[in-house]
Amino acid sequence: MPNLCTPLCAILGTRLPIVQAPMAGGPTTPALVAAASNAGALGSFGFASTQPEAMQRDIEAVRALTAAPVNLNLFVLPQTPAIAARDQQAALDAVAAYYAELGLAQPPAAKAPYAPDLDAQLNVIEDARPRVFTAHFGSVDQARMRRMQAAGIRIGVSATCVAEAQHLQAQGVDFIIAQGAEAGGHRGSYLRDPHETMTGTLALTRLIVRAVNVPVVAAGGIMDGAGIAAVLALGAQGAQLGTAFLTCSESGAPAVHKQSLLAAREDTTRVTEKFSGRAARGLANRFMREMEEQDAAQLAFPAQNMVTGALRAASAKAGNPDFVAMWAGQAAPLAREMSAAQLVATLEQETLDALDRLAAMRR
Ligand SMILES: Cc1cc2nc3c(=O)[nH]c(=O)nc-3n(C[C@H](O)[C@H](O)[C@H](O)COP(=O)(O)O)c2cc1C
Numbered sequence: 495m496p497n498l499c500t501p502l503c504a505i506l507g508t509r510l511p512i513v514q515a516p517m518a519g520g521p522t523t524p525a526l527v528a529a530a531s532n533a534g535a536l537g538s539f540g541f542a543s544t545q546p547e548a549m550q551r552d553i554e555a556v557r558a559l560t561a562a563p564v565n566l567n568l569f570v571l572p573q574t575p576a577i578a579a580r581d582q583q584a585a586l587d588a589v590a591a592y593y594a595e596l597g598l599a600q601p602p603a604a605k606a607p608y609a610p611d612l613d614a615q616l617n618v619i620e621d622a623r624p625r626v627f628t629a630h631f632g633s634v635d636q637a638r639m640r641r642m643q644a645a646g647i648r649i650g651v652s653a654t655c656v657a658e659a660q661h662l663q664a665q666g667v668d669f670i671i672a673q674g675a676e677a678g679g680h681r682g683s684y685l686r687d688p689h690e691t692m693t694g695t696l697a698l699t700r701l702i703v704r705a706v707n708v709p710v711v712a713a714g715g716i717m718d719g720a721g722i723a724a725v726l727a728l729g730a731q732g733a734q735l736g737t738a739f740l741t742c743s744e745s746g747a748p749a750v751h752k753q754s755l756l757a758a759r760e761d762t763t764r765v766t767e768k769f770s771g772r773a774a775r776g777l778a779n780r781f782m783r784e785m786e787e788q789d790a791a792q793l794a795f796p797a798q799n800m801v802t803g804a805l806r807a808a809s810a811k812a813g814n815p816d817f818v819a820m821w822a823g824q825a826a827p828l829a830r831e832m833s834a835a836q837l838v839a840t841l842e843q844e845t846l847d848a849l850d851r852l853a854a855m856r857r
Contacts, residue, residue, distance in 0.1 A: 498845055502709040502731035505648050505668055507563035507625045509534035512722065512841055513671075513711060514834065515736030516540035516567030516628060517679065517747075517821070524552050526744035526834055528559030533838035536626060538565035543796070546614045553622045563625030565650075568615055569680075570629045574794045576606040584791035585801045592781065592817060596808050604793060604800035623647060632684040633665050643668070650711065652682030654691040659702040659710075661685060669709040671734055672702045676715030678737045678823035680774040681765070688773035689765070696728065703729035717828035719844020723852065726845075735841075737823040742834040748810035751820045755829040763826060769806070769819040771798030777826065780816040781805075 500511045514530035516522055518540035527537035537560070541549050549566075556564055582603040593600050616634060619627055620642060627642060628650040634642070639649060643666075650669040653659040659670050673682050674695025681688035693701070695714040703710050712725035713734035722733040740747045741755050754777050764778045768785035772795035776782070781802075785792075792798045802819070809817035830837065 496846060498842060500709075500726070500731040502669060502711065505709065506536045506565075506732070508536050510838065510842055511726070511732035512536070512838065513565065513732055513734040514538055514739045514838075515679075515713065515734045516565060517736055517740070518542035518544070518567075518569070519819075520746040520748075521740055523744055523746040524555035524559060526739065526742060526746070527564055528556050529742075529744050529834035530739065530838060531560045531562035531564050533835045534842070535838045536563060536565050538567055538626075538628065540567050541615060542567070542569040542630070543610065543799070544615075545610045546618045549615060549618045550622075553618070553624075565626035565628055566619050566622065566624045567628045567630065568612065568619070569609075569796075570612065570632050570634055571609070571795075573606070573612075574608050574797055577604065577793055577797055579603070581791070581793065585793045585798065588785065588788070588790035588792070589801055589805060592805055596805065596812070596814075596817070598804060598808055601801060601804050604797040606797075608797040608800065619647075620645065626650065628652070628671065630680060630682040633662060633667060636665065639666060652713070653702060654681055654683040654688065654698070655686055655693065656701050656705045658683070658685050658691075659706050663706040663708050667708065669711055669731075670702060670706060671711045671713050672699045672730070674698045674712070674714030676775075676824040677713050678740075678763070678775050678826070679821040680770070680772055683773075695725070699725055699728045699730050715823050715825040717823075717825045719841050719846070720848045721825070722841060722845045723848035726849075727852075736821075737826050737829060738837065738841075739834060740822070741829045741831050742837055743832070744834050748818060750810055750813045750815050750818055752831075754815050754820050755822055755826050756831055758822070758827045758829065760827060761824045763822050763824050767795075767798075768792055769798065769802050771795035774819070774821055775823065777815075777820040777822045779818065779820065
């Protein structure tokens with residue numbers, strides 16, 4: 495088969511310029527990550543909400559399944575300060591009727607710390623020495639970054655605007671993930687308001703490729719080889735796909751999330767802060783619509799996850815899409831049900847086919 499490799503492949507240690515996106519909260523199981531890496535892409539764990547001990551277990555599990563490079567990913571954010579009782583009550587009141595509707599006990603007030611200890615998470619990653627570490631919401635401090643890079647870990651960070659990409663280049667990252675507005679999940683914006691950095695993948699990739707001289711990986715709305723070929727044409731050296739991997743058999747996304755993606759017929763996604771406290775794109779559902787309409791109270795990220803967590807879990811368990819955070823990119827209707835190995839092989843063939851079709855236009 496012809497070679498699809500870009501210079502980024504040498505950085506990532508992969509055969510293909512394809513990254514299975516890290517997806518915190520359950521989808522990126524060891525089986526998914528290993529299958530993506532074994533197939534020639536870069537498998538990635540989304541460890542943002544994972545405690546250090548559980549990270550270690552997942553890292554051991556993936557090492558038993560693959561010797562290929564993998565990526566470990568975190569949200570690089572300071573701890574949210576303790577939230578006042580009055581604000582806690584307002585956020586709990588805003589969801590009380592939903593808990594009652596599902597016959598659930600009302601959730602307790604969220605208790606700080608609201609997220610796992612970032613330093614402890616980073617220490618696990620340093621000890622594990624993966625080929626790649628990527629971060630969302632900015633990079634780690636300079637001393638940590640230099641130490642990780644000296645240990646052979648390649649570092650990539652998401653950017654949602656040119657200013658973030660230039661800032662990351664100045665900090666010395668090995669590559670930049672240009673996350674367009676189409677992308678599923680949390681917007682990785684960290685210098686500007688996420689609602690104001692809604693440049694689409696096509697425009698953003700090209701702008702960032704022109705503005706920096708480190709390799710760029712495009713993310714957002716890429717579901718097949720045509721999308722991968724498109725971002726390669728823009729000068730990206732790789733493509734990061736999240737939603738496309740959610741419907742793989744190895745993905746740990748809840749069944750109702752997978753079914754809703756496979757049933758999606760047009761772009762029915764929107765960006766909301768109501769599930770987690772930070773802007774993220776997902777399939778629109780009743781919770782998103784009603785909470786947005788009422789401009790309901792919410793806690794700061796990630797404490798709002800504690801307000802909505804039990805509701806989301808119960809709704810997923812019941813197969814009810816109304817209260818599940820079904821993160822998805824705008825091209826979700828292109829989702830396919832297959833194994834991760836099949837998906838990566840299909841993406842490879844489709845990319846080659848798309849490049850052939852384009853080349854044929856010159857004849
Ligand atoms: C379910 C889901 C969870 C995500 N979680 C993370 C995460 O933990 N870390 C991260 O860097 N990006 C995360 N993202 C964003 C992806 O890295 C990527 O930007 C996005 O999936 C690209 O758009 P697409 O979903 O249209 O392919 C997530 C995306 C989805 C769909």
